Structure formats: C-alpha cells, structure tokens
Amino acid sequence: MNRLGLDIGGAFIKYALLPAKGKAVRGIVPFELWKEPGKLAAMLKPLRPKKPYAAAITMTGELCDCFKNRREGVRHIVASAQKVFGSVAVYGVKGGLLSPEEAVRRHREVASANWPLVPRRLSLLAKNFLMADIGSTTADLTPVRDGVIANNGFTDYARMRHGELLYTGALRTPLPAVAAALTVGGRKVPVAAETFCIMADVHLLLKSIAPRDYACPAPDGGPKTARVAARRLARAFLADDGDIGMAALLAAAREAADAQRAQVVAAARRFDLPVIAAGTGAFILEPAFAAGALTRHPLAAAKDVASLDPSLALACLLKGGV
Numbered sequence: 001m002n003r004l005g006l007d008i009g010g011a012f013i014k015y016a017l018l019p020a021k022g023k024a025v026r027g028i029v030p031f032e033l034w035k036e037p038g039k040l041a042a043m044l045k046p047l048r049p050k051k052p053y054a055a056a057i058t059m060t061g062e063l064c065d066c067f068k069n070r071r072e073g074v075r076h077i078v079a080s081a082q083k084v085f086g087s088v089a090v091y092g093v094k095g096g097l098l099s100p101e102e103a104v105r106r107h108r109e110v111a112s113a114n115w116p117l118v119p120r121r122l123s124l125l126a127k128n129f130l131m132a133d134i135g136s137t138t139a140d141l142t143p144v145r146d147g148v149i150a151n152n153g154f155t156d157y158a159r160m161r162h163g164e165l166l167y168t169g170a171l172r173t174p175l176p177a178v179a180a181a182l183t184v185g186g187r188k189v190p191v192a193a194e195t196f197c198i199m200a201d202v203h204l205l206l207k208s209i210a211p212r213d214y215a216c217p218a219p220d221g222g223p224k225t226a227r228v229a230a231r232r233l234a235r236a237f238l239a240d241d242g243d244i245g246m247a248a249l250l251a252a253a254r255e256a257a258d259a260q261r262a263q264v265v266a267a268a269r270r271f272d273l274p275v276i277a278a279g280t281g282a283f284i285l286e287p288a289f290a291a292g293a294l295t296r297h298p299l300a301a302a303k304d305v306a307s308l309d310p311s312l313a314l315a316c317l318l319k320g321g322v
Helices: 037-047 070-085 100-105 117-122 156-161 199-205 226-236 246-269 282-291 310-318
Strands: 002-008 012-018 025-030 053-059 088-091 129-134 139-145 181-184 187-190 275-278
Touching: 002 037, 002 070, 002 310, 012 037, 012 310, 037 070, 053 070, 053 310, 070 088, 070 100, 088 100, 088 310, 117 129, 117 139, 117 310, 129 246, 129 282, 139 246, 181 246, 199 226, 199 246, 226 246, 246 282, 275 282
Parallel strands: 002 053, 053 088, 129 275
Antiparallel strands: 002 012, 012 025, 129 139, 181 187
16 A cells, blocks of 8 residues: 655645555645645645555644634644545654544644654664754754653744754745844845845855755745845845845855854754754755764764655654654
C-alpha cells in the first residue's frame, strides 16, 4: 500500500509518497492558504494517489489569520483533507495519530504539531542532539536528551517563550524583522518597516540559494533574479534602482545574513548540544559550524538526514517507523 504524508502550512504544502515499491516521491506546492482557504481541497486533490493508500497530515496552516482561532483552522484543514483523502490520520504533538474527529476535538494537540516528527525519527539513531530545522519562515530548535524530546514548550507560544521556535527563515522573513538598520556606504541606514525585501532576496544575492530555490512569491511579484533582488534590497532603504552600487548592496546583504545567523546561533548555543541542521535554510548555519561556534553532530553527515522533513517522517510513521 502507498503511504502519503502531508505537511499543510500557510504558504506551502509539502508531501511525501512512499509507494509499495520504488522510491519516495516528494514535492512542495506553493499555496498561500490565508488568501484562499476555500481552495485547499482543490490544491490537495492532485496529490491523491491513484492506487490504494493510507494518508496522514500534519499542519501549521491553522495559524493563518483567515481563521479566527486555531480551532477553526484545524477544523477547516482536517475537513479539506477528509474531502480529498477520505479517512485521514492527523499527527498529534505527543507522537500519536488521531482520527479526524479526535483531531478537531483535541485541536491544541494537532495545531502546529509538525516540528517533533523529524527529531523523533532521528532519536532512534542518536540520543543527545539539537535539531535545528530551518525552513522558509521559521527555525525550530528541538533538544533531544537521552532519546527523548526535551522541550520546555509544546505549543508555538510556549516554544517562542523558551527560545525553541524562532520566527526567522531562509525565504519569507521580511528584511526589517532581521535588522532594523544596515551599513550602506560606511553609514548605518534604517531599513524601512515594509515588506519591500525578504530574506530570499538576500540569500539569492549572496548565491546561497539559486533562483529555483526562491519558492515563495517575491514581495513585488517580480522576477526572482539577482538583479531584481538587488532592486528590492535598495527599495528597503527607500532608494531607487541604481542609487546604491552593487558592491554596497552585497555588503548590506552579507550583514543581514550574518545578523540572521547570529540570532539562530545564539539561540542554539543555549542548549549546549551538538547540532543536526536540516531544512531549506540549513545552509545558514554552515559558517557557524566552520568557525566552531556550533558543533555538528556526526549523524548530520548520514545519508538523507539533511533532506528529512515532516512530510517524509510522517509517511515513514504510516509505514511503521517512528
């Protein structure tokens, strides 16, 4: 039987299909749930396997502000998944799979519950580590001690309070959320508190990501090229295209990337554990490992660890894994 795991977020739907025979099929579907929540089922429908399958979902999309609260968001996402997949299991933060009815009734257990999936799976192979899963929007810092998740918080609010969830990511994070001011031409210049530029533009300019990795919409809806990313960065200083030279813009981009890295590194160091970095933004920590600011866990070098994500871990769970 095919096993399908889906991670339904506010900006992306990530899926992993483990067929009865053959290799896993994985993908990411950009979908801004908060803009058109009524279209979620239509976005999920093409992902339904043609052969017999079991399906399970996890989610973060219930946080979207098109829903008045998480209960409403969970109910909508579960109902949309049921409409497409029929009997679908829902992952709970404590590690179990719930029925759709249980998930709606116990909505706090399934709301934004994707973060434990990967560290729980890796805890079969290593007993003490910090999972640093840096995605497009957030960074989940999950400590595992003696083979057990050792979080202080198990909700988004509690994890943010305890420094276990950072709202910074490789793509969608607005530049002013990373730095209030950056150095341009030897002088600190404030960054406009607008979404003129996002970290995807910064990392694209620095060649840390390729245009194909710029998976979210650009702030201005324009092309995802280094040239246009530079224009968006200049606009963050309220400058027109050409007002700031490319060398100065690259220097400002490096300063922004360093500021983002420093935030994640400072939070990670508090756990005093070797780190396994994964996710879209795992590259953010590479200079920290090289400089000795963080210690890389040996398991990080194992095949496929860096590419393991909640959707694949969930599909493995359906197949009899963690």
